[in-house]
Amino acid sequence: MQIRNLYEPFEVEYLETCECPVMAHKHNFFELVYIIDGTGTQCINKNNWPYGPEKLFLLMPQDCHSFKIEKSTRFFFIRFNDVYIKEQSKEWINKLEFIFQNHNRLPGCILKNKADKPLVKSLIEALIREYVNQYPYQRELTQQIVNTLLTIVARNITFTTPEITKNTESKDLSMLSYIHKNIYTPELLRAEEMAAHFNISPTYVSEYFKKLTGESMQQYIMNYKLKLVETRLQYSDMRMNEIAFELNFTDESHLTRTFKKYKGMSPSEFRKNKAALVSG
Incomplete structure (x- = not known):
């Protein structure tokens, strides 16, 4: 299987093809795929998703994907790697981190909020104009538009994550979302605080969580924190003491x-291993 690499922090590509199929491949970078027009099927990790105009897909490193084109299709690709991520601010890294940790909740087209579709379409059209015309400051403007698109991706992921409420019927995923949201504020993750937030007995919180996830609340919190550590080791230049503090x-x-x-x-061994995979 072909493996594709990206040799600069980010790039965009406009492609029109009627070739069928576009063969399965993997790549060592992140990719947003926007369908301008045309129809067909995209296979992502052996799952098939029909595509059509104004669909937006998010692909992670090492995802295997291919296209079966039914009607001549115009694609717009936005690709970026860990170097691009490391260039961003701490607040932006937090936003990307949210996308990476939650993207699997959005199978197929990532645009779940209909109101965002015309906004994304106009942004893609602006990117195409910049790509075709190569005006001065083209790269700087393109990067700003790409960041705006990633913000929209983060928002659409948020729309699929249940809001935190005291409604007993929605406690399940809401409790997990509450932990994700407050992972940097450990005092809010105490059993007493969570019991008050969800309006349940403090003595029942641990039992309820164990029934929900199959693991203790403290174990879940630790596993999630370690996943965030992995993300920072792989996609940022933060020092160990900075990660520990945060x-x-x-x-x-x-x-x-x-x-x-x-x-x-x-952690240093983990970081070296990931860096070796990317460079290899």
């Missing part, structure tokens, strides 16, 4: 011991 580990040594206990390697 995710409320006692210090760098505490982070290293915990990570090694659960992952079987130190």
Whole structure:
């Protein structure tokens, strides 16, 4: 299977093809695929999704995908890698982190909010104009538009995550969302705080959570924190002590011991391994 690489932080590509099929391939970068017009099927990790005009797909590194084209299709591709991510601000990295951790909740087209479709269409049209005309400051403007598109992606993921309410019928995913939202504020993740928020007994919180997820609340919180550590190690240049501070580990040594206990390697080893995969 062909593996494609990206040799600059980000790029865009406009493509029209009637070739069928576009063969299965993987790549070592992130990709947004926008369908301008045409119809067919996109296969992502052996799952088939019909595509048509104004569909937007998000592909992660190592996703396997291909296209079966039924009607001549115009695609617009937006690709970016970890170098692009590392160039962004801390607030922007947090937004991308949210996308990476939750993208699997959006199978197929990522645009779940109908009101965003004309906005995305106008942004893609602007990107095509920049791509074709190559005006001065084209790259800088393109990057700003790409960031706006990623913000829309994050918003659409938010729309599929249930809001935090005290409605007993919606506690399940809401409780998980509450943990994700407050992972940087450990005092809000105490059983007493969560019990008050969801209007249930403090003595029942742990039992309810175990029934919901099959693991204890503290175990789930730790696993989620370690997943965030992995994201920062792979997609940012943050130092170990900065990651430890942000995710409320006692210090760098505490982070290293915990990570090694659960992952079987130190954070620095994990980072080196991921860097080697990308460069290889």
